[in-house]
Amino acid sequence: MARRLRVLLDGTPLLGHRTGIGRYTASLSEALASRPDVDTRAVAFTLRGWRGLRSSLPHGVRARGLPVAARLLRASWLRSDFPPVESFAGRAHVVHGTNFVLPATLRAARVLTIHDLAFLDAPEELAPSDKDLPALVRRGAAGADVICTPTAAVADAVAERLDVDRDKIEVTPLGVDAGWFTGRPPTEERRSRLGLPEKYLLFAGAPGPRKGLDWLLRAHERDPDLPRLVFAGPGRFPHTSRTTQVGYLSDVDLQRVVAGASALALPSRDEGFGLPVLEAMACDVPVVCTDVPTLREVSGGFATLVPYGDVEALTEALREAVATPPAASASAARRAHAASFTWRRCAETTLAAYRRAVES
Numbered sequence: 001m002a003r004r005l006r007v008l009l010d011g012t013p014l015l016g017h018r019t020g021i022g023r024y025t026a027s028l029s030e031a032l033a034s035r036p037d038v039d040t041r042a043v044a045f046t047l048r049g050w051r052g053l054r055s056s057l058p059h060g061v062r063a064r065g066l067p068v069a070a071r072l073l074r075a076s077w078l079r080s081d082f083p084p085v086e087s088f089a090g091r092a093h094v095v096h097g098t099n100f101v102l103p104a105t106l107r108a109a110r111v112l113t114i115h116d117l118a119f120l121d122a123p124e125e126l127a128p129s130d131k132d133l134p135a136l137v138r139r140g141a142a143g144a145d146v147i148c149t150p151t152a153a154v155a156d157a158v159a160e161r162l163d164v165d166r167d168k169i170e171v172t173p174l175g176v177d178a179g180w181f182t183g184r185p186p187t188e189e190r191r192s193r194l195g196l197p198e199k200y201l202l203f204a205g206a207p208g209p210r211k212g213l214d215w216l217l218r219a220h221e222r223d224p225d226l227p228r229l230v231f232a233g234p235g236r237f238p239h240t241s242r243t244t245q246v247g248y249l250s251d252v253d254l255q256r257v258v259a260g261a262s263a264l265a266l267p268s269r270d271e272g273f274g275l276p277v278l279e280a281m282a283c284d285v286p287v288v289c290t291d292v293p294t295l296r297e298v299s300g301g302f303a304t305l306v307p308y309g310d311v312e313a314l315t316e317a318l319r320e321a322v323a324t325p326p327a328a329s330a331s332a333a334r335r336a337h338a339a340s341f342t343w344r345r346c347a348e349t350t351l352a353a354y355r356r357a358v359e360s
Contacts, residue, residue, distance in 0.1 A: 004037050005354055008064065008085065008092035008108070011042030013099050014056040015049040017234040017248050019206045020275055021115060024150075024174055024346075025098045026058060031175075031347035033060030038351065043089040045070040045103075065089035071129070077104050078136055094354045100133060102140030109357035111350075112144040113172070116272030116294075117157050118210055125209045138162060145357035148172045148350060150273035153293035170353040173298075174273050175343030179251070180282035181335065185260030186253075194246045194253065199227040201318060202261035202285075204254065204276045207235045212267035212290065212308065214238065219267075219314035226318055227262050259283040263321035266295065269308055274298050281338040284331050286321040288314070302334040 013025040032040045043065040044053040050067040057063060066088045076082060084106035085095055095108045100119070102112040119126060119133045126133060141147060141162045147169045149155040159166040186196060201220070207213060213231075217238055220229050224242075231237040234248040249257060258264065264280035266289040274295050280287050281302060289295045291305035299305070304317045326334070 004039055005094060005351075005358070006039045006092045007032065007041065007354060008089055008095045009040065009042045009061075010045065010096065010098045010101070010103065011053055011057065011061075011063070012044045012046055012049075012070070014042070015044060015046065015052055019233065020273065021099050023275065024113075024115075026056075027175060027177070027343045028098070028346055028350060029061045030058035031343045032351070033058055035347065035351070041090070041092070043085065045073055045101075073103075074101065074132060074136060077101070078132055078139065080104070093358055096350075096354070097140060097144075100137050100140070102136075102144055109145045109354070109360070110143060111146050111148060111353055111357050112140045113148040113150075114141065114154065114158050114162075115150060116154055116270060117161060118270055118272075120161060121270060122210065144168070145360045146170055146353045148353050150174055151294050151297050153297050154272055170349060170356070172346055172349040172353065173341055174275055174278075175341050175346045176275075176278045176282050176338050177251075177343070179255055180258075180279045181339065183255040183259035183283040186256040190253070190256055191260075194249075194257065195244060196230065196246065196257065196260070197228045197244065199262050199322075200230040200244070200260075201227050201322070202230050202232060202258060202264050202280075203266070204232045204258060204264065204279075205266070206233045207231070207237050210269040212269055215309055215311065215314065216265055216267045217243070218311045219318065222311065222315040223319055226315075227322060230257070230261070232257055255279075255283070258285060261285050263288055263318060265314075265318065266290065267306070267308075267314065268292070268295070271295055271298075277303060278338045278341055281334045284326075284335055286326065288317045288321050300337045302330075302337050 013022040032038045040061045041064045044050050047067045047069050054063045081104040085103040086106045092108045095105045097112045155169040229243045231245045237245045263286040271294045287303035290308045306313045
């Protein structure tokens with residue numbers, strides 16, 4: 001039997017509203033904690049929110065470390081391997097940077113997840129606090145024993161653009177929670193509470209320049225017969241007379257809102273994975289998304305793909321998604337495709353990356 005690995009995760013994405021990376025970190029840590037061959041711990045790189053880590057962790061994952069300022073750590077890790085994370089979070093066999101930044105280590109093997117390369121494609125869109133992210137990721141990619149990416153498309157891009165050996169990268173696809181497959185449209189009471197119309201198109205996620213929301217709005221406005229457009233997620237979304245924003249939702253509310261949509265749109269310029277695509281498929285909701293390598297890979301031929309920025313094509317794709325009920329066989333195939341992505345597989349492929357990192 002393989003030895004029990006002591007794994008230390010960057011749990012900072014678990015704090016605050018959880019979008020893609022927060023949900024990835026939570027589900028991965030929960031799946032790892034269920035395994036007898038892994039001792040899973042987490043540390044948060046933040047002064048203000050550190051005390052919230054304990055209450056944010058899945059059952060079986062222990063909080064480690066002391067309050068530390070992420071800004072100071074980043075500045076130091078950009079130039080040196082000091083301070084090693086073990087100095088304030090304890091010993092580990094593996095340290096996993098779950099959110100682009102690889103902590104410095106003393107003896108532990110180092111694994112880094114790079115979710116996408118948006119920070120290279122559009123550095124001008126980074127928040128001021130992330131201005132050093134491109135340099136940090138480049139340094140982390142060079143120093144990591146193993147790099148994890150959510151898709152093969154991202155793995156290929158990382159190898160080429162960060163100049164690392166493709167063999168150093170493990171693809172660890174994300175999963176779909178079982179609850180999505182039993183998702184039901186919202187009841188009248190829930191619909192009224194959330195301010196949902198009876199029929200609607202849905203965007204689920206956080207807003208941002210690369211999400212293509214301006215393109216989506218232009219396409220939506222071309223056809224007044226399309227259902228109302230609903231935005232579900234944290235932050236400020238663009239507003240028109242035919243849009244509704246429901247804000248950040250609980251997991252149960254989000255599943256109901258997705259299940260009740262006429263179609264889900266993900267018009268992103270780029271994505272690392274595109275989890276809403278699979279979650280909508282699990283609910284048997286049609287998906288319209290951008291024709292980019294990652295979304296082609298994840299959707300597996302079960303979504304309508306549209307060239308980025310083509311307003312007329314997006315309008316037509318939304319119109320067809322709303323108007324054409326899928327055949328029963330197509331619905332079953334779409335749901336089966338979504339079911340092939342599990343957090344158990346994500347944990348197993350990630351654990352293989354850990355063992356490989358330790359051996360190296």
